[in-house]
Amino acid sequence: METIEIIKDALPYLAYGLWITIYISTVAIFAASIIGIIACFLRMSKNPLLRYPAAAYVNLIRGTPILIQILFIYFGIPTVLSINLTPLQAGLIAISFNIGAYMTEILRGGIESISKGQMEAGRSLGLSYAQTMRLIVLPQAIRRMIPSFVNQLTHAIKDTSMLSVIGIAELTMVGQSIYATNFRSFEILSVVGLLYFLTIYGVSLLSVRLERRFVMS
Amino acid sequence: MIQVEKLSKSFGDLKVLKEISTTIAPLEVVCIIGASGSGKSTFLRCLNLLETPTSGKIMIEGKNILEKGVAVDKMRQKMGMVFQQFNLFPQKKVVDNITLAPVKLKRKTKEEAHLFAMELLDKVGLANKAEAFPSMLSGGQQQRVAIARALAMEPNVMLFDEPTSALDPEMVGEVLRVMKQLAKEGMTMVVVTHEMGFAREVADRVLYIDGGVIVEEGKPEELFANPQNERTKKFLARVL
Numbered sequence: 001m002e003t004i005e006i007i008k009d010a011l012p013y014l015a016y017g018l019w020i021t022i023y024i025s026t027v028a029i030f031a032a033s034i035i036g037i038i039a040c041f042l043r044m045s046k047n048p049l050l051r052y053p054a055a056a057y058v059n060l061i062r063g064t065p066i067l068i069q070i071l072f073i074y075f076g077i078p079t080v081l082s083i084n085l086t087p088l089q090a091g092l093i094a095i096s097f098n099i100g101a102y103m104t105e106i107l108r109g110g111i112e113s114i115s116k117g118q119m120e121a122g123r124s125l126g127l128s129y130a131q132t133m134r135l136i137v138l139p140q141a142i143r144r145m146i147p148s149f150v151n152q153l154t155h156a157i158k159d160t161s162m163l164s165v166i167g168i169a170e171l172t173m174v175g176q177s178i179y180a181t182n183f184r185s186f187e188i189l190s191v192v193g194l195l196y197f198l199t200i201y202g203v204s205l206l207s208v209r210l211e212r213r214f215v216m217s
Numbered sequence: 218m219i220q221v222e223k224l225s226k227s228f229g230d231l232k233v234l235k236e237i238s239t240t241i242a243p244l245e246v247v248c249i250i251g252a253s254g255s256g257k258s259t260f261l262r263c264l265n266l267l268e269t270p271t272s273g274k275i276m277i278e279g280k281n282i283l284e285k286g287v288a289v290d291k292m293r294q295k296m297g298m299v300f301q302q303f304n305l306f307p308q309k310k311v312v313d314n315i316t317l318a319p320v321k322l323k324r325k326t327k328e329e330a331h332l333f334a335m336e337l338l339d340k341v342g343l344a345n346k347a348e349a350f351p352s353m354l355s356g357g358q359q360q361r362v363a364i365a366r367a368l369a370m371e372p373n374v375m376l377f378d379e380p381t382s383a384l385d386p387e388m389v390g391e392v393l394r395v396m397k398q399l400a401k402e403g404m405t406m407v408v409v410t411h412e413m414g415f416a417r418e419v420a421d422r423v424l425y426i427d428g429g430v431i432v433e434e435g436k437p438e439e440l441f442a443n444p445q446n447e448r449t450k451k452f453l454a455r456v457l
Binding site: 115117118120121122123124125126127128131135136139140143 | 265267290291293294295296297298300302304305306307308317318321322363366367370
């Protein structure tokens with residue numbers, strides 16, 4: 001068969017895989033943002049009962065491969081707890097908590113990079129900690145975090161390819177099943193790679209615009 | 218107005234303030250002098266609880282602000298503070314720096330706050346910079362905006378933490394002029410400073426702090442001309 005034919009036939013399936021990849025990454029990045037915000041403030045808390053668990057979470061995730069985390073959540077946890085997770089649920093949890101740990105550090109780094117004087121200036125005017133954080137520190141911190149945030153977003157998209165090990169039909173998995181039947185791994189993997197590249201490149205273009213808008217305002 | 222009783226502050230094992238007691242009277246301008254690391258900035262920062270004292274009392278209008286349950290944020294609204302590093306909000310225009318707190322704390326409507334901010338900017342000689350961003354201003358201009366920002370809350374007392382130490386020499390004068398004007402208008406002020414000329418001219422009382430204690434205090438003309446304590450003499454010999 002012609003290369004063009006091969007690709008044409010595979011494209012609808014790959015498009016579906018890409019959709020699953022984008023879906024998982026989008027949901028995961030939202031969940032990870034929420035996890036990151038919570039864990040970040042826990043981590044910056046003065047109370048060690050809040051601070052240490054958050055630090056342990058971050059270190060645990062950073063210190064283990066994402067593949068192990070995915071396998072652990074899908075295969076490991078159900079054997080000791082009587083819960084059954086679908087591959088999609090397990091995948092979403094694994095990616096969200098993985099990215100969440102990195103988001104925690106991005107947020108913390110962003111907030112801590114803002115000089116202590118900003119917080120003190122706000123507090124000395126009579127604003128509360130929360131008001132100063134929201135009105136003065138966070139707007140400056142978020143601007144600095146955009147590049148790292150986008151970087152993490154691209155990681156999230158790429159990390160979803162690991163979910164093929166628990167049988168989620170995302171882009172990589174779909175590609176694998178196609179060349180398993182037609183043996184045209186060169187063509188299929190090229191298209192798979194190109195689809196990842198276009199998606200991630202699109203995201204980084206978005207970030208450049210986002211950054212410009214934030215710097216302008 | 219502010220009574221400080223046996224105020225102590227330690228950072229770990231390091232005792233920075235050792236049972237300092239003094240009273241700041243209404244309308245008084247108190248200058249605090251001393252070498253770096255003497256505890257003078259820490260003392261000032263304790264007054265509005267940017268540093269939490271280890272022990273002692275700070276009485277403001279008869280209430281000890283170190284007791285639990287005191288509304289610290291409310292208390293700070295009445296105490297303006299000016300920092301060595303200005304600490305303006307870089308993402309906000311000059312005028313928005315000034316109106317932020319009065320509006321957010323519901324002390325003034327946006328319009329009232331804007332009007333008052335322009336009045337204050339006029340007073341510090343920067344009415345034409347209202348729409349500028351802090352990064353476009355010189356150090357001296359930034360510090361004058363910072364003074365206006367603190368005044369926008371209509372405080373009863375202003376705390377100055379080495380307000381001219383980060384400035385180029387040619388900009389010190391413009392900031393001191395604004396501070397002198399403020400003192401003349403009857404603002405109660407506590408000023409940590411290395412500007413002995415300013416202390417001599419404007420202060421009602423000068424405190425010399427060294428090693429976390431008030432070594433000597435008095436009217437500037439007495440303290441500068443005729444220091445009693447050996448440590449004060451040595452310090453003044455070095456700086457004058």
